[in-house]
Amino acid sequence: MTRSSLMTDLMAVIEDRKGKPESEKSYVAGLLRGGVPKIGAKITEEAAEVVEAGDEPGDEGRSHLVKEVADLVFHSLVLLGHRDLHWDDVEDELARRFGISGIDEKASRAKPGH
């Protein structure tokens, strides 16, 4: 399956910021300095905003939802970068799951007698 070049480019920017931890002008560098507590707090906040926007009516609500999902994905990318992971790793996992029903996959995990 083809890779998303935007995600690859964004991960490259995040990698770049890891090499410039003191950069005052970089939002990403600030997040990386704060580590999992700071990045995680933003992810929690953005996830709540995604759920909130999920209920908002009309085109404005739909547009707001897109923005909030973008924030959530972006901050998740920063956390992946912080742990020396890449969006490719997530794509690989989604590709591995592709075409496997979640119900079937879960059933295959069940072991007899457990």
Ligand SMILES: N=c1c2ncn([C@@H]3O[C@H](COP(=O)(O)OP(=O)(O)OP(=O)(O)O)[C@@H](O)[C@H]3O)c2ncn1[C@@H]1O[C@H](COP(=O)(O)O)[C@@H](O)[C@H]1O
């Ligand atoms: N895609 C993004 C991106 N998406 C969201 N954000 C920032 O994430 C923050 C989202 O937080 P909120 O919406 O909660 O706003 P807030 O500033 O916390 O304010 P409140 O709502 O809490 O009052 C904002 O500061 C956004 O600017 C992003 N910051 C950076 N990027 C990308 O990362 C690149 C590197 O950024 P720098 O490291 O800053 O150069 C940029 O060129 C962009 O490509």
